[in-house]
Amino acid sequence: MAKDDVDRLARMFKALSNPNRLRLFMNLLEESKLDLAKGRVHDCFLAKLLGGLELGAPTVSHHVKELADAGLIQTQREGKQLICSVDPDGLAELRSALTLHALT
Amino acid sequence: MAKDDVDRLARMFKALSNPNRLRLFMNLLEESKLDLAKGRVHDCFLAKLLGGLELGAPTVSHHVKELADAGLIQTQREGKQLICSVDPDGLAELRSALTLHALT
DNA sequence: CTTACAGTTCGACAGTTATGAAACTATCAC
């Protein structure tokens, strides 16, 4: 495995290594599951992502940026709000790194 | 998703968030793939895991402990040497967390 | 234009992490 690939992967894992950030991502993933089951891509406001999380706005902004920079989520402005969705490519990369190809 | 589960998952991701530690784990995983293909469980010395990694012994010892504490690898003494292998349960946990059940 | 809203940027601070040097423990070979 090339050094660049390892670094890229490590960055993704780092983005998921903070419980609050992981919760954000899992919430988004949960929503995505529901929506994908219905055949459309999910979008979601930041505020909505925070369900139960008691974090200040600057902190959330920072976490979202980390997840986006790592390639795990995609963001998009829509008026005042920031729309987030899981990046399917990033997710696929993660999963394939953890897959025992010899077994499947 | 319960708080404890999130914390446990986050700990696993954190263990993989350092490039050197991730390389250690990926080396082990690579070896495991080969061995599982042959129908046996792989074991591997620390020194062997280090292929190319220029880290001091204390650092490696520390990284191995982190991976073990996170539940990603299992260790076992054998004479002077420490035998490591991927913990299949931990790996399965990680993979299932990243799986879009609605899609599979 | 003014106000309110959603999110960002900029410090700052406490806490954590990665790394190695030195000293240590445990095991094997002689």
Add this chain to the structure above:
DNA sequence: GTGATAGTTTCATAACTGTCGAACTGTAAG
């Protein structure tokens, strides 16, 4: 026993991280 080998523990240190308050930017509504 002596010495060599494999790994651990302790400690120090530089670098990084998570969080927030305060000030800021951009957008929409009136």
